[in-house]
Amino acid sequence: MAPFENYFSGGSPGGDAPVANFTANVTSGAAPLVVQFTDLSVSNGNCEERVTNGGFETGDVSGWTITGTDEYRGEATSSCKYSGTYALYLKAGDPEEGTFSASQTIDLTHVDAITFWSYLGQGAPHVKIDNTDVVTDIYDFSWTEHTIDTSNYSGNHTLTFYLPESSPDINFYVDDISAVSGGITAWSWNFGDNATSTEQNPMHTYTSAGNYTVSLTAANATGSDSEVKTDYITVSSGGGGDAPVANFTANVTSGTAPLAVQFTDLSVSNGSSEERVTNGGFETGDITGWTITGTDEYRGEATSSCKYSGTYALYLKAGDPEVGTFSASQTVDLTGVDAITFWSYLGQGAPHVKIDDTDVVTDIYDFSWTEHTIDTSNYSGNHTLTFYLPESSPNINFYVDDISAVSGGITAWSWNFGDNATSTEQNPVHTYMSAGDYTVSLTAANATGNDSETKTDYITVSAAAQVDLTISGTVNTVPASAIFAREPNAVRIASVKNNGPDAASNITVAVYASDVANGTAPVNTTTIDSLASGATSTVTLIDPTIRNLEGGTVTYTAAVDPANLIAETDESNNNKISAAKSVKYNGYKGKGIYWDGGSNITTQHTYDLRGDVVSSTQPEDSYKSVGWTDRTETWTAGDLPIPRTATVEKVLLYVSYNWDQTPGGLPNLTATFNGNTVMLGTPYMDKSNFGAYADYEYGLYAVDVTSLFDPIGNNTLVTTPNTGNKNALYPSTLVVVYSDPNATRKQIFINEECDELGYSKTSYGTTMEEATAYVPFTGMAIDTADVQNVTLYSFVGSAGPDEGNLIFNGNVVATNAWQGTLCTASAQIFDVTSLLNATENVAAVQSTSSGGMVVLQQILVVEYDDSQN
Missing domain, CATH: 2.60.120.1200 (Jelly Rolls)
Structure with missing residues (x-):
């Protein structure tokens, strides 16, 4: 990484430096200790510094210039806000009354973006900088964040949220307006043991005992900031144990961008039955390593007739309860062993498991193969593990398989998705936005060590189809002059169009009525089989809602691909709203x-x-x-x-x-x-x-x-x-x-x-x-x-x-x-x-x-x- 001073020339370029911060998944443990560090640094330069009253927390509209009539204009409201106490409420009535707006002059020097949250934009709200629209036709039926690129602006400019004259009866809420500057571009870690890193979220292994001071310096184009945590990591002498074995899978390995992939960690802690438990899988076909008690007729043996995995399993059987106890036992070193795991089948209510003379599992009811876990984290040294059938257990068939001593639980995961993106989650979801073949790696770590699994060209992503679905016509009732009481109503959606160069298929079209679930649930849907580039289709859906009495109005909203199942170049133009329709009795029908x-x-x-x-x-x-x-x-x-x-x-x-x-x-x-x-x-x-x-x-x-x-x-x-x-x-x-x-x-x-x-x-x-x-x-x-x-x-x-x-x-x-x-x-x-x-x-x-x-x-x-x- 270039020295931090190389990021600046001729003094500070303006804007705001970041605030450095970080955390770690573990801060103490035995060597070798694997620590996953996570960057928590944030860019500075928020709405309080560049936008006056951008969160409207004063309960008024101070800092903003409001236009509109007394009845229809802007105000601070607490009835609907994204965060805090208040939000800006712009409302319009008669379109002949003019434009309704809230504006403020802002210094955009070194401001990368203006962000804001909005709600209930009924198709007409706009945002402009100076006299140029930068956001148009907002359709936000839930709180939605918008971002305006301002990286090419400098000096003072006027930001305006407005409702055009053609927007009657609109309720438009805006909140958390922020000027964002100085995205973090560089990180410098010092782990206190002469090791460093320039990754954003590095994983580091401490191999020696001691107390370690960790520091992070985060930088952007404006400046830098450092966070130092003294004696943050404490490492004790290692206690033995085994590192994990990394492995993973994915729900899909190929598809069209954007491709969302669910990765699943399959890593396992090492220290299996072959190392601590002799013949825990009974793969030799006998019971080597185990001490068996019971008569010749009723005792334990290795059987192939019923097993969990491999070729054989242990079969304990009991007959006459006067004969005695039937058991299989083995002495196991439990030093550093977190748990004993085993699978069992057909325990008829009597089988037990004990360590030394203490029952640790009783009354097993396994009518299918079931895994059991015995906590052994408090044991150390040699102990006797026994699977047994008490004297009171006649005619029992008890199968046991895959007995393992598990040590070193995994505590950290580090993923590299092959597109410069990483994650520290155990089972992350990652979306690939561009076509290509991607090599994926996972490093899994516990208190003992770590292991990595790399799968070359594991994910194949093809280019997304260039599709842009919209409604270029109108949404209207049939006939267009009213909605009829006491019957279903037809809604015609004219010219559903594909503006993109590629074809689209299985296109869902939904229609919503304002008086049904507040317009949030569709009253009907249909599917257009396909639309070639430039093609249109007009569909008519039936609103089955019965409105028994006339009076009031209903507005219909049509949405193309409402669940966003089709990747589009523009997702913002999929909705179209009808004019408000009066509910009427139909006089041309039988009275x-x-x-x-x-x-x-x-x-x-x-x-x-x-x-x-x-x-x-x-x-x-x-x-x-x-x-x-x-x-x-x-x-x-x-x-x-x-x-x-x-x-x-x-x-x-x-x-x-x-x-x-x-x-x-x-x-x-x-x-x-x-x-x-x-x-x-x-x-x-x-x-x-x-x-x-x-x-x-x-x-x-x-x-x-x-x-x-x-x-x-x-x-x-x-x-x-x-x-x-x-x-x-x-x-x-x-x-x-x-x-x-x-x-x-x-x-x-x-x-x-x-x-x-x-x-x-x-x-x-x-x-x-x-x-x-x-x-x-x-x-x-x-x-x-x-x-x-x-x-x-x-x-x-x-x-x-x-x-x-x-x-x-x-x-x-x-x-x-x-x-x-x-x-x-x-x-x-x-x-x-x-x-x-x-x-x-x-x-x-x-x-x-x-x-x-x-x-x-x-x-x-x-x-x-x-x-x-």
Whole structure:
């Protein structure tokens, strides 16, 4: 190593010198004593010296210049901090209010880097020096450290953390802002026994007894500092024993950079059974070295039928407990021996082990080969080791193998990974960042000595694929205008792209919802098989979360390779966030299912009589667009034919409308029927509830005009808009129920409601099954045996031509059935005789296009066969 004075010329270059410090794994022991020294020196020049109040520990923002409105700006907060008591909290609201920032002028002379920790950067926070962005689009959903290279700067510069004008509703926390200078580049050790080292973390062996003073001098480009520890290492005279045998393995020996390798120490202390225990593995096929007691029939022998390793094991067997004790014993020198280890099998609860006359292992229950350890660290000299079966142990089969005397436990490890990196851990994990073949060595040491194992070209690392995954498009719901309550939602992630020159495969894409586990757990994932260089793929995932009520907002975050399983040249651009989406009911779906408190088209009137029902809807040209001034609709006697023998039971006037935007939420109309003002009452209503026409309402008035109806003349409805009325009117319908003794018996169900439907996966987020209005007919049981005809009159606005399916009791009756236009509200007639049930009859009107249709009143007529009575 060059002399320390060679690191400087012309005086101090500025910055801060390091602070030297070190430690050792052991500071006393018998010679030869192997000591692993560890450098604890640190570079000086932290945030307190170059950055004023970089940890915000004063509880305010002293030293920083803050910009922003009073409501949205920066402050010190204790609610979320990385360390200490406070952190800087930058918050932004309305993007039109301007930029929100915290800035400070810092002397960057000889400053290598600015480091800071941040949290909850929602995609918009930036950092700049002077007028240049140095960190952009921070996505930190947990506290994350960032480093800004400032090695090319000198003099005063302005460091600014800011939220651009395009960043609404951002919460951005910053803490522990530091200016880092003077990385340590040289170490000089003196071990006090005339030995030295320039390694950062050297291992040194003391071979003679004595007290040793150790010193370390650490240097950087700015200066140096020394740490001296007097009489730090105490070495006593050696007590014998054996050095270890070094060995190791790795979980992987080849792969692509960055390659993480788990190294496992396999080193063992020496002093095995061959040295201290005679024939501890019974490999001679006999019991040489052991003294056996027991009868000829029941005693000990070497057996090959059951052994732990090698060829043979000791087999102790007992029969009649009156015969005596069965044992195998040997005298062993336990001086410097830490432990006796052995493996045993099939000890039925009685086998024991003793040293001299003292039991050290009792009641062995080994139904598989199991290792046992006997602590012998307090023994010295010769002692008798005995494996025995007491007299009370009849019919026992006890196998023993690999009996070893273990000495000199390993106390230090020194790894060299072949890429200038080292470790003193026993089982380290090391990551190789560059391609190449790497030779790995391990030195294992105990109080007696050390041993090294070197494996040449042990690790082979190939170059990492140049992959850069990002989301170049948007993250949006389908449709894009809302998230729908009471159902799963589709999330479209547009243009997942590989910007790198190499292909990527098995690419995980995950989507997170802000209202599920605070956005920390994915609601769904998918896998893209592969992306070539420059290729893109758009995926749609389903968020299965059911939000029962509308209200509030949800933000989706999409992440590519969220677990960082694919090595990329840029890991910072893998996330993309959607705009906040309002949770809404979907008005294009069946109202009875997809609205809280919504209703199906339910039965409001029932009749069981001899008679019939007739209806008439005004023609298409009666439709009035928004801005209409008045309307007169007339029904002649011919439109509503009623027999002279009939009696009118009920007359219902149905007035329906669409595109209502009248202030107050209801049409403002005056209606006269046959010259009499009628009260329209409260309408049945529906609306799409999202998108461009979210609040344009549809409705149906049902008015009883029985007392005003003329059964033999004309009937006239005049409708006039009042101030502020703003809607369009569908043609109106009159429905007349009459009794007639000459007619057949009929049961009549009249159902009422207003349910807007629209089918489009992309525009409305609906399937045909969802864009369905259900019509349950209730209130009367039906005698199906005598039924002659069953007819359904289904009134639907804006239906046709060739639009909508009719389903009855789960059976498709007709497809593309309605033949009206955008301006009609008339009935389509269906024969459902063969599909009738005695109870629980349900019709379903299903939308088949994105044009939309409005389900109105529905009439079911069940006619009986009089000839059966």
